Amino acid sequence: MSSDEIMKLDPLIHAPIRLSVLSVLMTVQSADFAYLKKSTQATDGNLSTHLSKLEAAGYISMTKRFEGKKPKTHCAITPQGRARFIQYIESLQAIVDKQKGLS
Amino acid sequence: MAASQAEQNLSMIREMIEKTRRDTTQSGHFFLAMGCITLAGTVGLHLLERSGFQKWVLPTVVLMAASNAVLGFLIGLRERNGLKSYTKTLFWQTWMACGVSALLVTFLFPRAGLYPVSAVPALASLLMGIGLFLSGALTELTFLKWGGAVWWVGACLMAATGGNANFWVMVAVLVLGWILPGILLNRLQRKGRTP
Numbered sequence: 001m002s003s004d005e006i007m008k009l010d011p012l013i014h015a016p017i018r019l020s021v022l023s024v025l026m027t028v029q030s031a032d033f034a035y036l037k038k039s040t041q042a043t044d045g046n047l048s049t050h051l052s053k054l055e056a057a058g059y060i061s062m063t064k065r066f067e068g069k070k071p072k073t074h075c076a077i078t079p080q081g082r083a084r085f086i087q088y089i090e091s092l093q094a095i096v097d098k099q100k101g102l103s
Numbered sequence: 104m105a106a107s108q109a110e111q112n113l114s115m116i117r118e119m120i121e122k123t124r125r126d127t128t129q130s131g132h133f134f135l136a137m138g139c140i141t142l143a144g145t146v147g148l149h150l151l152e153r154s155g156f157q158k159w160v161l162p163t164v165v166l167m168a169a170s171n172a173v174l175g176f177l178i179g180l181r182e183r184n185g186l187k188s189y190t191k192t193l194f195w196q197t198w199m200a201c202g203v204s205a206l207l208v209t210f211l212f213p214r215a216g217l218y219p220v221s222a223v224p225a226l227a228s229l230l231m232g233i234g235l236f237l238s239g240a241l242t243e244l245t246f247l248k249w250g251g252a253v254w255w256v257g258a259c260l261m262a263a264t265g266g267n268a269n270f271w272v273m274v275a276v277l278v279l280g281w282i283l284p285g286i287l288l289n290r291l292q293r294k295g296r297t298p
Contacts, residue, residue, distance in 0.1 A: 016115075019112065019115065019116065020115070020119050023115075023116045023119035023120050023123070024119055024120075024123045026120065027120050027123040027124055027127070027188075028123060028127060028186045028187060028188045029187040029188050029189055029192070030186075030187045031123075031185055031186050031187070032185035032186075033185075034185050035126075035184060035185030035186055039119065039122070039123070074187070089113070089116065092109040092112055092113050093109075093113065095105050095106055095109040096106050096109050096110050096113065098106070099105065099106030099109075100106070
């Protein structure tokens, strides 16, 4: 990608694992850590780091609660995260459309 | 280069969304299990009535209702996969509302003298029709809506005919309005269609 185009894409979303997490969360009300881990095929530590980054940016919210004796982390996309994700998709689409227009 | 990576990312996003939606799809186990239990219970009730064991009719109805409630709860637990969606939540709450209403219609109101026991199958069928129709609306599956219509037609036939004919109407409605939608839902889930 050209540097201009890279600048337009949100670096917080662009990382593959964070992109996968947001794609899942766009579709549902919430998803737990285990589901996200399975979907992204990331390790616990890696996924935790990415989720923390998304949470710090205000793109997702995380709630921890006990189900029986097990603590479970549930993640949900925030309105801000949703808006930024849509913007990201539009940017990708614009790149594809531009390329198609040139060829 | 830029376009190919963008296309790759877009296709990855599409794939993740499709997979997640597939994971939130309702299976047909709920309808299949409830349909089979209610069908067995209906046949049992018919046989009890025909052979003069009237005193076993009420315990059989109670057993059937309890089995359905427990099974519905267990299936709900089993189908939890870490995802929460509005469709899924509303689906289960719709059936909880219909289940509670069906219990009142079957056990409480006839005992309170609001209507005769013979009216119970028709009234309960109306509630099942509402549940199935709403399930169809929530999951955007037309055949579930038609299943709801089958229950409403069945309710009308039961109200019009009564007596022994009610048994056959109920059997037909259970097969067409519950077991068949359950089979179709399972088939859709296996194929991976998203509602």
